[in-house]
Amino acid sequence: MSTPELIRIVSRASPMALAQVERVRAELARLHPGIRTEVVPVTTSGDRWMGSLSALGGKGAFTKEVDAALLAGEADLAVHCMKDVPADRPLPAGTMFAAYLKRDDIRDAVIHPGGLTLDELPAGSRIGTSSVRRIAQLAMSHPELECVPMRGNANRRMEKMEAGEADALLLAVSGLERIGREDRITEILPVETMCPPIGAGVLGLQCREDDEDTIGTVSALGDPAAWRETSAERMFLHVMQGHCNSPIAGYAKAERDGRLSLRARVFSPEGKVVLDAHEWAGPLDPPTLGTSVAVALLRQGARELIDSIPH
Incomplete structure (x- = not known):
């Protein structure tokens, strides 16, 4: 070579x-x-x-x-x-x-021109996002807010918000950092509020x-930690066989002592149903952990939930 x-x-x-x-x-x-x-x-x-x-x-x-x-x-x-x-x-x-x-930051950020956090937004505020994962979790945590469809790159979405197409946006922290627009971040949401997409x-x-x-x-x-985390997450998603309208979220975490965990969630589109699994690998290799967490969710009815969503 x-x-x-x-x-x-x-x-x-x-x-x-x-x-x-x-x-x-x-x-x-x-x-x-x-x-x-x-x-x-x-x-x-x-x-x-x-x-x-x-x-x-x-x-x-x-x-x-x-x-x-x-x-x-x-x-x-x-x-x-x-x-x-x-x-x-x-x-x-x-x-x-x-x-x-x-790996960069896996969390989602709120962008609001007036600096309001998600909890401070008045009822009926329009959140610009086309992500089924974000829509389902917002419906669960903030049902008083309304999601409006929004695609395009981060800069384009911010332009659309400034033009009045939405009151606030949800965007990935890592993406904003990559294009040097982290100054626009109003609030960074914890993963407990907004579970990230696989591979975030x-x-x-x-x-x-x-x-x-x-x-x-x-x-x-x-990066060895990123390799282990991503291998577990992608095997999880592979076993789940979700489609692009499936609100699936999750993240693996490699600890410094070598332990690896994976938390994953499947939602119904309107956030009424949440299936949750969280496992530690112990001696398991990352793909086996991904498979195990997927099986745990399938046992809770994830297949029926995913298959019931039109795509």
């Missing part, structure tokens, strides 16, 4: 995606000062479409064109937000994740399986 002179990184052309690529380029340059990187931008069907994602076949709408560029040999590396990578079906044949970067705050580096040079070079950027 040798270190390649050039690594071509395919990326969505959004400000968020390009900021994520810049982080990878910076970390690569620190480890391998001589390496050159260039960005191969693509626009995905998910970026072009502003309607419901389920109409496009779900989250894969953000990854299909990126996968195609990688498999065609037009790029050597793809950088993915793991929360956008479907786990209900395998990665495209011939590709693999070589590393998961050190994790960037995954995807390569072709036969590209040993690139795999060897970028795997050194990986």
Whole structure:
């Protein structure tokens, strides 16, 4: 194995995606000062479409064109937000994740022009979000608030809020930090109030399986805790076989002493039903923990709950 002179990184052309690529380029340059990187931008069907994602076949709408560029040999590396990578079906044949970067903040943030927190918002306030996970949990914790559909990148959503399309927004803390807009955060919600999506705050580096040079070079950027947490979460989601209209949430936590836990929840869309499971791995490997937590929720009726939701 040798270190390649050039690594071509395919990326969505959004400000968020390009900021994520810049982080990878910076970390690569620190480890391998001589390496050159260039960005191969693509626009995905998910970026072009502003309607419901389920109409496009779900989250894969953000990854299909990126996968195609990688498999065609037009790029050597793809950088993915793991929360956008479907786990209900395998990665495209011939590709693999070589590393998961050190995890960023997994929590959600409230953005309100007047600085109000979720508890301070008056009844009837409109919260801009299209996330079924956020909608279900808001219905549970703050039934007096109203959710209005909102898609587009974080900057675009803030523009829509300023234009009066919503009174407040829910956005991922990690995303706002990546684009340097954390100054807009009014309140950071604890995971007990707003359980995060599977893969929150994790960037995954995807390569072709036969590209040993690139795999060897970028795997050194990986974080062992992020690898264990993400492996458990993605196996959980895979066993659940949720679709993109399923309000599923959860997060694994790797402790410094090596212990690993996974908490996961499945909601009915209006937040009336909540199924909850929380387990520690003990000696279990991460995928086994993910499977065990999924089975615990399936025993509580999660399959029937997911299958009853139109998609």
